[in-house]
Amino acid sequence: MTIRVAVIGCGGMGSWHAGNLAAQPGVDVVAVADVYEPSAAAVAEQTGASVMDAHAAIEAADAVLIASSDDTHAEFAIAAIEAGKWCFLEKPLGATLDQAQRVLDAEIASGRIHTRVGFMRELDPAHAQVAAAAAELGHLTRVRSVHRNVDGERREVGLLFAQSLIHDIHTIRWLSGREFARVTVHVAERPDGFRDVLLVGGLVGGGLGVIDFEDQAFAYEVQVEVTGELGMAATVPHPRAIIRSQATESMIVGTDWFARFQDAYRLEIEQWCADLAVGVSSGPTVWDGFAAQVVAAAGEQAMLAGQPVEVVLPARPSIYERTPDPIREDQP
Numbered sequence: 001m002t003i004r005v006a007v008i009g010c011g012g013m014g015s016w017h018a019g020n021l022a023a024q025p026g027v028d029v030v031a032v033a034d035v036y037e038p039s040a041a042a043v044a045e046q047t048g049a050s051v052m053d054a055h056a057a058i059e060a061a062d063a064v065l066i067a068s069s070d071d072t073h074a075e076f077a078i079a080a081i082e083a084g085k086w087c088f089l090e091k092p093l094g095a096t097l098d099q100a101q102r103v104l105d106a107e108i109a110s111g112r113i114h115t116r117v118g119f120m121r122e123l124d125p126a127h128a129q130v131a132a133a134a135a136e137l138g139h140l141t142r143v144r145s146v147h148r149n150v151d152g153e154r155r156e157v158g159l160l161f162a163q164s165l166i167h168d169i170h171t172i173r174w175l176s177g178r179e180f181a182r183v184t185v186h187v188a189e190r191p192d193g194f195r196d197v198l199l200v201g202g203l204v205g206g207g208l209g210v211i212d213f214e215d216q217a218f219a220y221e222v223q224v225e226v227t228g229e230l231g232m233a234a235t236v237p238h239p240r241a242i243i244r245s246q247a248t249e250s251m252i253v254g255t256d257w258f259a260r261f262q263d264a265y266r267l268e269i270e271q272w273c274a275d276l277a278v279g280v281s282s283g284p285t286v287w288d289g290f291a292a293q294v295v296a297a298a299g300e301q302a303m304l305a306g307q308p309v310e311v312v313l314p315a316r317p318s319i320y321e322r323t324p325d326p327i328r329e330d331q332p
């Protein structure tokens, strides 16, 4: 059986995902949509899809990949969920917490998980090795994510959290198997207006989630480190060539976030397509997207208020209950 997929949003991420989708057996990219016609036309040519309005594209497909701008995610995700379509939704769930809540409500009302959220670090081979190693570390006491960004443009505080730190928040929730209970945020304002952010979260059941974020660093880097009572596990720097010249040895770190996670983006689409073939949705859920966005909003509030903020999450809805994950079984 061939799965018909629609891609909404044909910019940087959408065009990359579309190329990966088109390479999957049993998948046909039948429709693409973008308000900027040349982008839709380019991806249509690349995949053989037809260009359509976003809602017509949802109608024409069995599964929908949403990679349009953040403020459109909720509208398209809710339409896809209500039409009973499988969905791959780029993070965040929405531009606001209210939009994120509406996506969560729609999926709960549908009674089943339709949607995978694009927290691709779970598929990054280095992060996956840390996740496997974490199972052997006994009770976890700390997960620390270092995120050096090279964006080139200053963003308002809310966007730092909702667009960038949300990945680190998800990583900490995923690797610890725990929710954030409260967050404290320290900020260093640089003379050029960029900010270095240190978020320290207390986790439900104990332990710390720490995010060390630079918005405009010397290079793009993401590292994670998990500490438990029996030891620690950390990612190694992304493999790069060593260059020896003029009596020195060096390694280019690079500024390209896309190159760092290129394999993870491919692997998450491969996993999504394998799931579609058997009619399940695995990986990060709308609940994960919502919980991370609640923490991001608390982080923004804590930064602006200059004091700790409690993270208020509702109980995990029953459709998101899963069999215990091996790395989480020892956790309180």
Ligand SMILES: NC(=O)c1ccc[n+]([C@@H]2O[C@H](COP(=O)([O-])OP(=O)(O)OC[C@H]3O[C@@H](n4cnc5c(N)ncnc54)[C@H](O)[C@@H]3O)[C@@H](O)[C@H]2O)c1
Residues within 6 Å of the ligand: 008, 009, 010, 011, 012, 013, 014, 033, 034, 035, 036, 039, 054, 067, 068, 069, 070, 072, 090, 091, 092, 118, 119, 120, 163
């Ligand atoms: N998972 C990750 O690591 C990661 C990385 C980058 C971006 N993202 C997310 O992916 C999404 C896309 O980011 P991007 O970097 O590709 O941005 P982009 O600006 O390159 O692409 C967004 C596209 O959406 C289109 N669009 C906007 N409104 C639309 C609408 N109403 N209908 C159809 N198309 C519409 C735009 O014309 C544009 O082509 C964002 O939500 C972003 O947060 C995720």
